[in-house]
Amino acid sequence: MSERYIIGVDGSEHSKKALAWGLARASERHASVELLHVADDSFLSESVAFLSEAQKASEQMLAAESEYAKGLGYDGPISGTAVVGHPIAEVEEASKRADLLVLGAHSGSRFAGSFFGTRAVKIAAVAHCPVAVIPAEYEPRENGPVVVGVDGSEGSKKAIAYAAAEASRRGVPLVAVYAWMPPLTPGLEYLWSEELVESQRSAAEEAIAIGVAGLAERYPDLEVRREIVQAAPVSALVQAAEDAALLVVGSRGRGGLTRLLLGSVSHGVLQALPCPTVVTRQ
Incomplete structure (x- = not known):
């Protein structure tokens, strides 16, 4: 049975670095890939209209990141999940169905949807699978130890x-x-x-x-x-x-x-x- 990777995406250059790393690894190991975007509801109104718009924005972000992944030359199957909720809780739950969780590292933002980064520390503490955190300045070192x-x-x-x-x-x-x-x-x-x-x-x-x-x-x-x-x-x-x-x-x-x-x-x-x-x- 092939491994399953979940890659957190938020549209930032930092998450794109993690996406490229995760896709390269998945291609080498014939792993399945799921992209995950969480629209942070911490600063949103609880009204149905606001939450509906947030869900729509999350799905649009996921679609854009899926297209970006294809542009990197990855030809394996990619599924996606777009949700509105608390990032730590949503990613912890998602990690239950993964063999590896891949996140980018950056300082994040207060705006909904941009959260992978400083929270990677907390996510690594609660995840149910290994967590890979990819630095923004990383350049591949294939022969490194x-x-x-x-x-x-x-x-x-x-x-x-x-x-x-x-x-x-x-x-x-x-x-x-x-x-x-x-x-x-x-x-x-x-x-x-x-x-x-x-x-x-x-x-x-x-x-x-x-x-x-x-x-x-x-x-x-x-x-x-x-x-x-x-x-x-x-x-x-x-x-x-x-x-x-x-x-x-x-x-x-x-x-x-x-x-x-x-x-x-x-x-x-x-x-x-x-x-x-x-x-x-x-």
């Missing part, structure tokens, strides 16, 4: 599995990055000795070893590079992914309202976006 963040958590194990499959399919190296920083509690610097630093490094090496265990058997031709960096995790991942084709990070995957807490590392990476970034689900 796939970078993945490792921290020993269950979330990072899912991220490693996803990243390894990506790297193997692309025929590029997998770069597993473990970043750590000593506690910065003022006045306690004296507690840090060479022995403690070495202990932390040993823990990092163990976490990476556990994280990549089994990859050699599953992907015998996959080159795995291990990087242990004494730096803030976000800056370490962003720097490692400067020339990458893809960056993969895990989410907390917690339930209820706490799902809005994506995690400081995932959140920070999505704010910086050195390359297309996928947030996996725990």
